[in-house]
Amino acid sequence: MTRSLQKTSPVLDGADSVVVLDFETTGLSPTQGDRAIEIGAVLIEHGQITDRFQQLMNPGFRISGFIENYTGITQEMLESAPPCEEVMAQFADFIGDHNLVAHNASFDRRFLDAELGFIQRDYGGGFACSMLIARRLYQEAPSHKLGVLVDYKNIPNDGVFHRALADSEMTARLWLLMLEDIKEQYSIAPVSFGLMQEVSQKPKASVARFLRAQA
DNA sequence: TGCCAGGCCCTCTTTAGGGCCTT
Numbered sequence: 001m002t003r004s005l006q007k008t009s010p011v012l013d014g015a016d017s018v019v020v021l022d023f024e025t026t027g028l029s030p031t032q033g034d035r036a037i038e039i040g041a042v043l044i045e046h047g048q049i050t051d052r053f054q055q056l057m058n059p060g061f062r063i064s065g066f067i068e069n070y071t072g073i074t075q076e077m078l079e080s081a082p083p084c085e086e087v088m089a090q091f092a093d094f095i096g097d098h099n100l101v102a103h104n105a106s107f108d109r110r111f112l113d114a115e116l117g118f119i120q121r122d123y124g125g126g127f128a129c130s131m132l133i134a135r136r137l138y139q140e141a142p143s144h145k146l147g148v149l150v151d152y153k154n155i156p157n158d159g160v161f162h163r164a165l166a167d168s169e170m171t172a173r174l175w176l177l178m179l180e181d182i183k184e185q186y187s188i189a190p191v192s193f194g195l196m197q198e199v200s201q202k203p204k205a206s207v208a209r210f211l212r213a214q215a
Numbered sequence: 216t217g218c219c220a221g222g223c224c225c226t227c228t229t230t231a232g233g234g235c236c237t238t
Contacts, residue, residue: 107237
């Protein structure tokens with residue numbers, strides 16, 4: 001169950017389309033045998049969401065009760081889903097060479113790399129982490145979990161968490177809000193993907209100075 | 216039955232340890 005995002009005023013230039021993605025998985029580590037069980041993603045173009053991707057996938061083994069409770073995704077739901085390889089081939093076509101964004105991107109990147117590796121596919125875009133940027137822009141936030149940031153920044157949501165498309169849509173709203181905040185606070189426009197990547201790598205204490213120098 | 220990973224970041228740091236964040 002999803003719904004459209006409210007329109008957001010464009011703050012990106014035309015070349016800075018990004019795909020915001022989120023995996024639900026059987027656990028924390030693909031190197032320990034964990035697999036993806038759902039992928040959700042939205043495409044942002046010109047500062048607005050223009051496309052969506054959501055698909056459950058069958059990892060080929062029984063998932064834990066913890067994951068069923070955490071995500072609401074049941075074993076029964078996965079038994080009727082297509083295998084990971086089929087879904088990830090479709091998803092590789094969806095992301096193409098777009099730049100990518102995820103909340104705690106190191107996690108999603110590990111699974112993206114692992115699942116695409118199984119089918120000998122790759123991607124050509126960069127990867128940015130909304131959590132690392134939020135830690136720098138919103139240093140006073142009570143935490144930088146996605147759900148806490150959504151509440152802290154009053155980001156509209158339908159109350160669904162830990163499902164791939166819902167989390168990717170909330171991450172996309174957070175991403176667009178961070179672009180708006182940088183634009184308004186530092187008079188930078190357009191705010192490029194490359195600039196956001198740079199922000200994510202700056203020491204916390206020097207981010208404001210760095211952004212002021214970009215104006 | 217209980218536990219498992221990994222990158223980032225802070226500090227009582229760098230010859231380390233532990234919290235945060237993702238499922």
